[in-house]
Amino acid sequence: MMKRLYRNESRLCILLAIGVSLALLTTGCATGNKACAEKVYEPTWESLEKVNEAPEWFQDAKFGIYFHWGVYSVPAYGSEWYPRHMHRKQAREYKHHIETWGKHTEFGYPDFVPMFKAENFDADEWAKLFKKAGARFAGPVAEHHDGFAMWDSEVTPWNAMDKGPQRDITGELAKAIRKRNMKFVATFHHARNNLWEKDGKWTGHYDFVKRDFPSLLNDREEAIMYGYMPREKFVDFWLAKLKEVIDNYQPDLIWFDSWLHEIPEPALKEYLAYYYNQAEGWGKEVVTTRKQNDLPLTVSVHDIEKGRSGKLTPNYCLTDDTISMGSWCYTQDLKIKPTSVVLHSLVDIVSKNGALLLNISPMADGTIPENQRHVLLEMGKWLKVNGEAIYNTRPWKIYGEGATEGEAGHFGGVTDPKEGYQPQDIRFTTKGDTLYAISLGWADKSLTIKSLATGSEYYPGEIGSVKLVGSRAKLKWNRTAKGLTITMPETKPCDHAAVFKITPKK
Numbered sequence: 001m002m003k004r005l006y007r008n009e010s011r012l013c014i015l016l017a018i019g020v021s022l023a024l025l026t027t028g029c030a031t032g033n034k035a036c037a038e039k040v041y042e043p044t045w046e047s048l049e050k051v052n053e054a055p056e057w058f059q060d061a062k063f064g065i066y067f068h069w070g071v072y073s074v075p076a077y078g079s080e081w082y083p084r085h086m087h088r089k090q091a092r093e094y095k096h097h098i099e100t101w102g103k104h105t106e107f108g109y110p111d112f113v114p115m116f117k118a119e120n121f122d123a124d125e126w127a128k129l130f131k132k133a134g135a136r137f138a139g140p141v142a143e144h145h146d147g148f149a150m151w152d153s154e155v156t157p158w159n160a161m162d163k164g165p166q167r168d169i170t171g172e173l174a175k176a177i178r179k180r181n182m183k184f185v186a187t188f189h190h191a192r193n194n195l196w197e198k199d200g201k202w203t204g205h206y207d208f209v210k211r212d213f214p215s216l217l218n219d220r221e222e223a224i225m226y227g228y229m230p231r232e233k234f235v236d237f238w239l240a241k242l243k244e245v246i247d248n249y250q251p252d253l254i255w256f257d258s259w260l261h262e263i264p265e266p267a268l269k270e271y272l273a274y275y276y277n278q279a280e281g282w283g284k285e286v287v288t289t290r291k292q293n294d295l296p297l298t299v300s301v302h303d304i305e306k307g308r309s310g311k312l313t314p315n316y317c318l319t320d321d322t323i324s325m326g327s328w329c330y331t332q333d334l335k336i337k338p339t340s341v342v343l344h345s346l347v348d349i350v351s352k353n354g355a356l357l358l359n360i361s362p363m364a365d366g367t368i369p370e371n372q373r374h375v376l377l378e379m380g381k382w383l384k385v386n387g388e389a390i391y392n393t394r395p396w397k398i399y400g401e402g403a404t405e406g407e408a409g410h411f412g413g414v415t416d417p418k419e420g421y422q423p424q425d426i427r428f429t430t431k432g433d434t435l436y437a438i439s440l441g442w443a444d445k446s447l448t449i450k451s452l453a454t455g456s457e458y459y460p461g462e463i464g465s466v467k468l469v470g471s472r473a474k475l476k477w478n479r480t481a482k483g484l485t486i487t488m489p490e491t492k493p494c495d496h497a498a499v500f501k502i503t504p505k506k
Helices: 011-026 034-038 056-061 092-100 109-115 123-132 169-179 207-212 220-225 231-249 265-282 339-351 370-389
Strands: 063-067 137-143 183-188 196-198 201-203 253-256 287-290 301-305 317-322 354-360 426-431 434-439 446-449 463-468 476-480 483-487 498-504
Touching: 056 183, 056 354, 063 183, 063 370, 109 220, 123 169, 123 370, 137 169, 169 183, 169 231, 183 231, 201 207, 231 253, 231 265, 317 339, 339 354, 339 370, 339 426, 370 434, 370 498, 463 476, 463 483
Parallel strands: 063 137, 063 354, 137 183, 183 253, 253 287, 287 301, 301 317, 317 354
Antiparallel strands: 196 201, 426 434, 434 498, 446 483, 463 498, 476 483
16 A cells, blocks of 8 residues: 555645655556456547446335535535535625634635544445435545545545544445445536636636635645646646545445536546446446436436436436435435425436435534434335335336426426325336336325226236235225226325336236
8 A cells, every 4th residue: 555645744745745645646556456367458539438328226226315415514604516606705605714714814724624624424324224215326426526535535635544534434334334234426517627728817716715715725735636637637636536435345236426627638537447347356337327418328326406308318327315395415404305205306306217326414523414314214104115116117108197296307307295296196116027116105995007008008017916016905996998997095105105006917
């Protein structure tokens, strides 16, 4: 293992260590690694198209959990964009910072780092909760735009082992999550971190620092956190961080936020070839996501932020959404969605050939607030009864029926419980010759599924049985030209949504 020169008090040593780390981590694979020796994938689009962009485990998993938790959780004000907005004079975070913490030149964002102690963080307890919630994959925001790495890093001095918690947060989570047979996820937002001059204008997450607080960049170590370095060096820095997490934690899924379009194409292709080659050596299939059109769908899975597709998609996709109705990170006034909103989103997404990556918002000390825990446990209770209609399923000929449908795309979907889904809103999934019809509510006396009418182009054969998952009640049902009408039993097996298991007549 490389000597950790940056732990020396000398800032010159800090910068030297970063340069050496970048050189080693960007030149290629670790010595003796089978995947590197074979080089299954070259950094070309033609070679990378051999990748299975959505392996079976990912199509089976459907539901994952991640979390915006880091230094920005300490001020707990506004959102995870506090590090940026605290420097923007028109923002409420700017006024709040001065009133609460003092002038920026006396108390800057790096001064929050020692306050991020994570003293109540317990990776095993978190993993147990995720498992109870029904998640099949989970992991941290490895690095947000703020430039603080949540792992034990030799690439950057701004990492959770050397500063703040002084623990390998990512490593502890990877071990605890895999211990419970879940896949491990690492998400990255650091493409936006670079503070550099583009077309004569300073850009990046900390551009207001350069404009109004340039003295904050005089400290060479703090300048690294602000991403203040030559563009070519930052691209190497971006790539080196990814390679370090890949080598040390072997993530099953790497998720990217926006701004990958700012990373030069050669670096993107080098990352992809490195990751997929390493995975070959590990003997497993991995996933990379993209949010805009930053990567071809032949090598990545499309991600939709806080929304979903408006139709059944030919390519498997992912939605990242948050358990809250505001910030992605914990704030003092954070409001949490009702379980029904989160659950109905999952069902709708799965019916359209997708998966949900749900964000939660832990407090700076590592506590997951009770109102968030409640929603996760309620999700788990429903999935324990009805999981057969979600996990390992595939989409049907149509995703569903009903009048309720939110706007498609990023920041779409249905999030207002007052305008939420109704029992007549049905979503379909399949497993073999079994069809699951999921009613997003509980009908009073009867429920009619119009898509299953006699003579339906979607279900031309005869229906052999209709069962309510989780119930022993023998259902009365009748199929006519108007649809399949089911008489609802007196007792419901669960809250939020009812699942009907429909099998063909043999």
